[in-house]
Amino acid sequence: MKRFLPVTDHHRGVVLCLLAALCMTPAPALGHAFPEHSDPRVGATIAASPERVRIWFDSDIEPLFSSLMVHDASGRMVDKGDSRVNPSNAALLEVSVPKLAPGAYRVIWSVVARDGHRTNGDYTFVIK
Amino acid sequence: MKRRPGSSATALTWCALGLVFMIILLLPVSSWAHGFAGKRFFPTTFQVDDPFISDEFSVLIDRIKGPDAKTTEIDIDYSKRILPNFGLEFHEAYVHLKNDDGSTANGWDNLGIGAKWQFLTNAEHETILSIGTDFDIGGTGAHQIADSFTTISPAFFFGKGLGDLPESVKYLRPFAVTGVVGPNFPTRSGNASIDPDTGQTVVERNPTTLTWAFSVQYSLMYLQSFVKDIGLGAPFNRMILVTEFPMETCMSADCKGKITGTVNPGVVWAGKFTEFGIAAQIPVNSRSGRAVGVLGLIHLYIDDLFPKSIGAPIFH
Numbered sequence: 001m002k003r004f005l006p007v008t009d010h011h012r013g014v015v016l017c018l019l020a021a022l023c024m025t026p027a028p029a030l031g032h033a034f035p036e037h038s039d040p041r042v043g044a045t046i047a048a049s050p051e052r053v054r055i056w057f058d059s060d061i062e063p064l065f066s067s068l069m070v071h072d073a074s075g076r077m078v079d080k081g082d083s084r085v086n087p088s089n090a091a092l093l094e095v096s097v098p099k100l101a102p103g104a105y106r107v108i109w110s111v112v113a114r115d116g117h118r119t120n121g122d123y124t125f126v127i128k
Numbered sequence: 129m130k131r132r133p134g135s136s137a138t139a140l141t142w143c144a145l146g147l148v149f150m151i152i153l154l155l156p157v158s159s160w161a162h163g164f165a166g167k168r169f170f171p172t173t174f175q176v177d178d179p180f181i182s183d184e185f186s187v188l189i190d191r192i193k194g195p196d197a198k199t200t201e202i203d204i205d206y207s208k209r210i211l212p213n214f215g216l217e218f219h220e221a222y223v224h225l226k227n228d229d230g231s232t233a234n235g236w237d238n239l240g241i242g243a244k245w246q247f248l249t250n251a252e253h254e255t256i257l258s259i260g261t262d263f264d265i266g267g268t269g270a271h272q273i274a275d276s277f278t279t280i281s282p283a284f285f286f287g288k289g290l291g292d293l294p295e296s297v298k299y300l301r302p303f304a305v306t307g308v309v310g311p312n313f314p315t316r317s318g319n320a321s322i323d324p325d326t327g328q329t330v331v332e333r334n335p336t337t338l339t340w341a342f343s344v345q346y347s348l349m350y351l352q353s354f355v356k357d358i359g360l361g362a363p364f365n366r367m368i369l370v371t372e373f374p375m376e377t378c379m380s381a382d383c384k385g386k387i388t389g390t391v392n393p394g395v396v397w398a399g400k401f402t403e404f405g406i407a408a409q410i411p412v413n414s415r416s417g418r419a420v421g422v423l424g425l426i427h428l429y430i431d432d433l434f435p436k437s438i439g440a441p442i443f444h
Contacts, residue, residue, distance in 0.1 A: 031400035031432035032169075035353045036365075043298075043356030058400065115435040121167035123354050124295075 033057040033091075033113040040125040047128055049100040053079070053107055060090035065112035068095040073104045102127045166251030167354060168289035169347070170306060171396045174407050174423045175374040176341045177308045179256045179287035181215040181244045183208055183430035183439045192390075192409050192421025198226040201237075209431075209441040213249075217242040217262070223273045235270025238278075244285070254289030254304070266315065276319065277334060283310025291354065302350040307342030311379070335380035341389075343372040349398065368396045370407070388416045392423060403427035 038055040040046050053070055063085040070079040079095045086092035093109060105127070110120035163170040163180050172178055172186060188203040202222045209215035221237040244260030259282070266278040289304040314334035323330045346369040352360055375389030394407020405425035411417030431439035 031429065032164075034349065034366075034400075037357065041357040042353060115432070117432065117435065119164070119167070121354050 031059060031113060031115065032117045032119050033059045033061050033111050034119065035109070035121065038107070038123070042123040043125065045126040045128060049127055050097060052094050052096045054086075054092060054094040055107075055109055056089075057091045057093065057111060060114050061085055061093060061111040062114060063090075065118075066093055067110050068093045069108045070095060070097055071106045071108065072100075073106075078105065100127055165249050165254045165256045165287065165289065166291070167350075168254035168291055168304060169349065169398065170256065170287045170289075170304065171345070171368050171370070171398050171403055171405075172425070172427050173306065173343045173345075173370055173396070174372055174392055174394065174405060174425055175390075176306060176343045176372050177283070177285060178207075179246075179258050179285040179306050179308075180249075181207060181209055181213065181217075181246045181258065183215075183434075183441075185428045185430055187426045189424040190409070190421070191423075192411070192417050193419040194417050195415055196228055200224040207244075208438075211443050212441045213246040215244060215441075217244060217260075225273070233270075233272045235273040236268075238264050238266060238269040238274040240264045242281075252292065254287075254291045256285075256287040258285040259283070260285065275314075275334070277314050277316035279312050279314050281310055281312045281339065283308050283339065289350075291350070298355050299351075301355050302347045304345045304347065305342060306345070307340075309340050310338070312337045312339060312376075333380060333382055335378045335383055338377045338379055339375070340377065341372070341374040343370055345370050363397055366398050368398060370394050370396055370405070372407070375412070386415065387412065390416055390421070394423065396425070401429050401433050403429070 034057065036056045036058050038053070040050055040053065053068065055068065066085055068079075068083040069077055072078050078100060079097050083093070083095040086094055093111060103126070104124055106122055106124050108122045110118065112118045163172070163178065163182060170178070170180060172184065174188060175190075184205075184207050186203070186205040188201075188205070190199070190201040190203060192199055200223070203219065204221065205217065205219040207215055207217045217240075219240040219242075223233075223235060223237050225233040227233070240262055242260055242262035244258050246256060246258040248255065248257040262281040262283070264275070264279040264281070266274075266276050268274070285306075285308045287304065287306040291301045293301050313336055316334055318331040318333045320329050320331050322328070348360060348364055348367045348369070351358065352365050370392075371394070372392040373389065374392070375387055378384060378386045389412045391410045391412060392407040393410075394405055396403060396405035403425065404427070405423070407423040409417070409421035409423055411419075411421075433439060
């Protein structure tokens with residue numbers, strides 16, 4: 001017959017104390033990077049072509065592994081290919097765009113937070 | 129039989145725990161994310177088990193007036209990934225019962241240990257599928273609270289976001305569903321006891337049941353980030369509206385087909401390292417409860433808090 005090690009209140013206390021201590025230990029935690037806001041805004045309809053597309057994240061992101069693209073309605077890339085993390089704000093991802101014609105555009109982003117966690121997403125905006 | 133903790137067992141526990149934590153503190157960083165399928169973030173919900181495996185720690189406070197007692201539970205759950213898609217789950221609960229006759233009972237419920245394998249993660253269709261088995265180990269809890277027998281619960285878990293819906297119904301994209309389906313097999317069919325009035329042996333049946341539980345979610349985070357920025361500020365921009373339907377159907381002859389469960393409408397706020405949630409618990413029938421209860425959730429993302437140590441899978 002299989003026997004289990006008796007689990008006592010003492011054992012439970014040890015485990016719970018350890019977990020609580022670990023959870024309260026300070027650590028250089030960063031977590032997943034989520035978008036906080038963007039320009040143009042998600043789902044917005046705007047009157048004129050923007051000069052650039054920018055997304056502000058809730059934590060710093062890795063320049064080497066983060067990218068931002070803008071596609072037109074046919075799926076063709078229309079940005080200038082200079083996607084970068086802003087040198088003075090490590091939570092801001094941006095890309096320049098030429099003067100865009102009226103229509104729908106899709107912003108596609110992928111970022112890696114400083115702790116290695118990747119998040120990605122996309123959204124659309126429309127130029128009247 | 130009453131069991132006493134021996135000094136050798138205590139020392140062994142300390143050594144084992146110390147060794148495990150030393151090993152995992154030395155592990156390299158992981159880039160695997162918890163609760164993600166593409167751009168969909170699935171939060172931990174209240175009573176419906178997650179469809180994913182991750183490194184996390186939860187405390188759930190559960191208070192409800194049951195069919196014959198007021199119950200307050202503090203549920204503690206810890207999940208640890210062994211491999212990026214496979215992990216172990218440990219759960220324990222401290223229970224306080226106030227019976228209708230005025231008597232009370234307190235104590236730990238049985239220790240639960242489970243394993244879960246997340247065998248599919250589809251980013252495009254925001255889908256997660258997992259299978260797992262949980263063992264509620266009989267005899268490890270207080271005798272007045274916990275069952276003396278073990279219950280084995282194999283289960284299938286799913287999570288599906290609706291982000292792949294067409295543009296014409298884009299405001300439905302923040303919706304997601306998660307769920308779990310699986311039987312619960314007791315290792316003993318019944319408990320025999322002597323009726324003090326008649327002196328006869330009475331057998332109380334331990335029924336096999338089917339768990340079928342699901343949650344419907346509407347993510348304001350998803351709405352703001354991927355569909356339409358409607359200008360929600362903190363704390364609403366990180367909220368997910370959740371309604372859970374944790375149900376159990378009896379499959380044994382003496383109670384076949386009878387359902388117990390609750391409907392839990394609530395809200396979850398997902399921060400970078402923590403999650404908080406609150407929900408009502410509405411019993412679906414008199415067997416499930418007599419009044420609306422409450423659920424409170426405090427959740428820690430261990431994989432975000434400690435990405436280079438205990439928050440990473442042990443093996444890659």
